[in-house]
Amino acid sequence: MSTGEKVAAVAPPRFVALIPLVLAMLSMIGPFSIDTPFPAFPHIRDEFGVTTEQLQLIVTAYLLAFAAMSIFHGPLSDSLGRRPVILGSVAVYAVASMACTFAPTFELLLAGRVLQGLSAGGATIVSRTVIRDMYEGEQAQRLMSRVALIFGLAPAIAPIVGGGLLQIGPWELVFAFQVFLGAVLIIATIVVLPETHPVSARVPLRVGEIVRGLTEVARQPAFHRLAWAGTFGFGAQFLYIGGAAIFVVDLLGLGELDFWVLFVPMIGSMMVGSFISGHTAGLMTQRTLVSLGYTATLVGGVIGVGFAASPLATDLPWAIIGPSLIGLGNGMAYPSIQLMTLDLVPTRRGAVMSCSTFLVLIFNAVAAVALTPYVATSTLGLALAALVITALGSLCWAWHCAATRSRL
Structure with a gap:
């Protein structure tokens, strides 16, 4: 069945154009929920009398639970279908946001x-x-890139939204907004999003079957090469995202409304990288595009260390050129990396995406606790750590290219 036939078979015709937007909104709920509370940290600290290290638990607790x-x-979506898992998880998210409020x-x-x-x-993983x-x-590459482009807005607008909400109300308003976001996504999913995993393709909902699916994915050597390439590539960028409160406020000396600077x-x-990925679909191979992306992340890592070691270390715009180039490379590479990974086990796409996301989240959560507090004592420490992580991602990609070259 062609792409057009697949879409026509499951999607209400009048809502087809809205599907990418809804998928992107579902995908962005994860990173949006990480960054929105950042501007409220000083208010939460003052109200509860906690330390900066304890405030970091607001990020770490979320990430560890997510992971x-x-x-x-x-795997649940492989058994129950995509829509039930998305709707159930977003409903629980809305309740959790109310509890935070x-x-x-x-x-x-x-x-x-x-x-x-x-x-x-449930929303972030299954939507992909x-x-x-x-x-x-x-078409899959174009849509994945388009979703990644909109998904990329989440970390950028989240602290801006959080800071704006603080101008009109207390810190609780940040979490009340997340309740509203959850309600909007539930309605959008019900109205627009079709069920794309038919009953005939589902696997039994049994613990043994779930474990078997995860094991099948974990046994794929290519999965580990691709998944770790994506994990390290995005991990270098997340080093700055997870440590944004330290980087922007403590190192650059800016305020709660200045997270946009990073x-x-x-x-x-x-987002520019995702745009390039989508508009080069069919013009160059995924392998070439990903290689260019990882080259950009390495260049960004080197430039970031160069500026961080200079007298311009805390001056703008120099302090954010390195992280920006890392973001550009990830935008170019990540959509194709995810599609390559999903195609490794077509009958277990849910399990594949879960395993891949699990690695990303575990790495980022561990980095937030065990790495960020120690390297974020200076801009040079952050830049050196980012360079090492980007180099690891590039090595994993190079390993995958070498392992699969004979098949081309």
Whole structure:
């Protein structure tokens, strides 16, 4: 069945044009929920009397919970269908956001963040699986790139939205907005998004079957090469995202409304990379595009270290040129990396995306706890760590190219 026939078979004709937007909104709920509370950190610290290190738990608790549950969202969608998993997870996300809004203690706020993390992956992970269910080849790359472009807006606009909400109300308003976002996504999914995983293609909902699917994915050597290439590539960028409060406020000496200084150029560059990815579909191979992307991330890592080691280390725009080039390279490479990974086990696409996302989240969560607090003592420390991580991603991609060259 062609791409057009697949879409026509499952999607209401009048809503086909809205499907990419809804998928992108579902995909962006994960990163949006990480960054929106950043501007509220000083207010939360003052209200609950916590330290800067404890505030970082607002990010870490969310990421660890997201990672822990992410391994199950995809397999569940392979068994139950895509729509039930998306709708159920977004509904729980809305409830969790409400719990954060009315949390009377810092501990209960963290509990709400854990519940947010456990549920947000259903939208973020399964929405990408839907893309490959419906589209193939160049059209799949274009749509994945388009979704990645809109997805890239989330980290850029999230702290801006958070800062804007603080101008009209208390910090609780940030989480109340997330309740509203969850409600909008539930309605959009019900009205626009079709079920793309037919009953005939589903696997039994049994623990053994879920484990078997995850094991089948984990046994693929190509999965590890591609997944770790994507994990390290995005990990270098997330080093700045997860440490944004330290980088922007402590190192650059800016305020709670100035997170855009980092996020707009870095995420804007990622969006440009996604635009390039979508508009070169069919004009160059995915392998060439990904190689160019990883070259850009390496160049960005080197330039970032160069500026961080100079007297311009905390001056704008020099301090954000390196992170922006890393974002550009990720935007070019990541959509194709995800499509290549999804095609490794076509009957277990949900499990593939869950495993891939699990690696990304675990790495980023561990980095947020064990790496960021130590390297973010200076712009040079951050830049050196980012360079090492981008180099690891490029090595994994080079390994994959070497391992698959004989098949070309």
